[in-house]
Amino acid sequence: MSGRALLNDTWAVVTTPRPIVDAVVRSVCGRAVERLVPLAGGGLNETYRAEFAGDVAVVVRIARRPTPWFIDEAHLMAQAAAAGVPTAQVLGLEHLDHDGEPLSFSIQQFLPGRSLEELSGELPAFALERVVAEAGEILARVHSVVPDDQRGIQHELRLPDEHEVARVARIVATALGPAAAAVVERGANFLRQEVTTRTAPPISLVHGDFCPKNLLIHDGTVAGFIDWEFAGPASPAYDFAQWEVDAGEPLHDRVDLVRRGYARVADPGTADAGWTPAFAVDWSLEKLGWTNPAAPAQFRRCVDVIARYTVC
Known part of the structure; x- marks a missing residue:
């Protein structure tokens, strides 16, 4: 139907080393991560709440795909937000290679609830x-x-x-x-x-x-x-x-x-x-x-x- 089946249940979630996550978040937010909390319901990706000093937090999503990920998602989220849809602001996207494996990061505003x-x-x-x-x-x-x-x-x-x-x-x-x-x-x-x-x-x-x-x-x-x-x-x-x-x-x-x-x-x-x-x-x-x-x-x-x- 959609190409979506190709993604469902075919990608094992692997934990990304903490220093890599910290470095990416710092590059986007300019702040050191004090605490990294796994979030349930992240679907096919690793998903965390990265907490800074002063009760400030962002959401970190990490995907393992053969090509850079989250780019289309960020574009469509911005279109939806412009139409009045409450959705998180994407603060930054990063793509890097770790041990021969491409990693895509989406750093997003943390929404309460x-x-x-x-x-x-x-x-x-x-x-x-x-x-x-x-x-x-x-x-x-x-x-x-x-x-x-x-x-x-x-x-x-x-x-x-x-x-x-x-x-x-x-x-x-x-x-x-x-x-x-x-x-x-x-x-x-x-x-x-x-x-x-x-x-x-x-x-x-x-x-x-x-x-x-x-x-x-x-x-x-x-x-x-x-x-x-x-x-x-x-x-x-x-x-x-x-x-x-x-x-x-x-x-x-x-x-x-x-x-x-x-x-x-x-x-x-x-x-x-x-x-x-x-x-x-x-x-x-x-x-x-x-x-x-x-x-x-x-x-x-x-x-x-x-x-x-x-x-x-």
């Missing part, structure tokens, strides 16, 4: 609904950005490959039984129908990983959208679909709240142009085929989402 994923079980229902709707409103600002070039990850629907579908069906049959494997086949047929009979959807900037783990909540409001590594040009339906697949309990069935907030800025129906089901099925099929499988609850969720849109 906790992820909505962490808070979803603590917030009262009314507060949870309010921040999810607020996230939807901010998402509409993301989608208001028309990419000025083809930077970022390309999220495109593609015709399912028959051999890949058969492989995924076998995986699902082993894990969940033949009825679930039949759902996979229906999903592939549905996707083929959508891609071959409909006009391609309109394109905007999408976040590319829109789910509770990447929404920071501070003082009861959405303080930041984080982790723009998978941002790029696509149909806005991609972000709606990803929430439905990836948000987790109890929020994955509340995309209505996202759309309610979105409607404060733009019409979600016009934005997704009816393509959310296709993107949800496509993303679910992709996740079901990962070499390193998704967690059991996510695996089951993918099958359930496909079934929802392919009822016989």
Whole structure:
């Protein structure tokens, strides 16, 4: 679908020697690091909070890729920020070689708060609904950005490959039984129908990983959208679909709240142009085929989402 699968679960996170991290942060910030704290939820990268004297901190993200990384991400984050999206300022990018391995560093402003994923079980229902709707409103600002070039990850629907579908069906049959494997086949047929009979959807900037783990909540409001590594040009339906697949309990069935907030800025129906089901099925099929499988609850969720849109 997007080239994103190439990145998922294929890069082992290796710890970068502390002196290298200290040197890069000092070169960008001009200050010595007093404390380096690993952060959870860094995805495919090493992610730290680098603390200086006086309770000042920055976020350090380190990627191991064959080519310099984070450049497109920084550009797209700046575009989103200009549209009113709360996102961290990128303070500097550095690229270096360590023992023959290229390292890319993104030094970013530290945003206070906790992820909505962490808070979803603590917030009262009314507060949870309010921040999810607020996230939807901010998402509409993301989608208001028309990419000025083809930077970022390309999220495109593609015709399912028959051999890949058969492989995924076998995986699902082993894990969940033949009825679930039949759902996979229906999903592939549905996707083929959508891609071959409909006009391609309109394109905007999408976040590319829109789910509770990447929404920071501070003082009861959405303080930041984080982790723009998978941002790029696509149909806005991609972000709606990803929430439905990836948000987790109890929020994955509340995309209505996202759309309610979105409607404060733009019409979600016009934005997704009816393509959310296709993107949800496509993303679910992709996740079901990962070499390193998704967690059991996510695996089951993918099958359930496909079934929802392919009822016989």
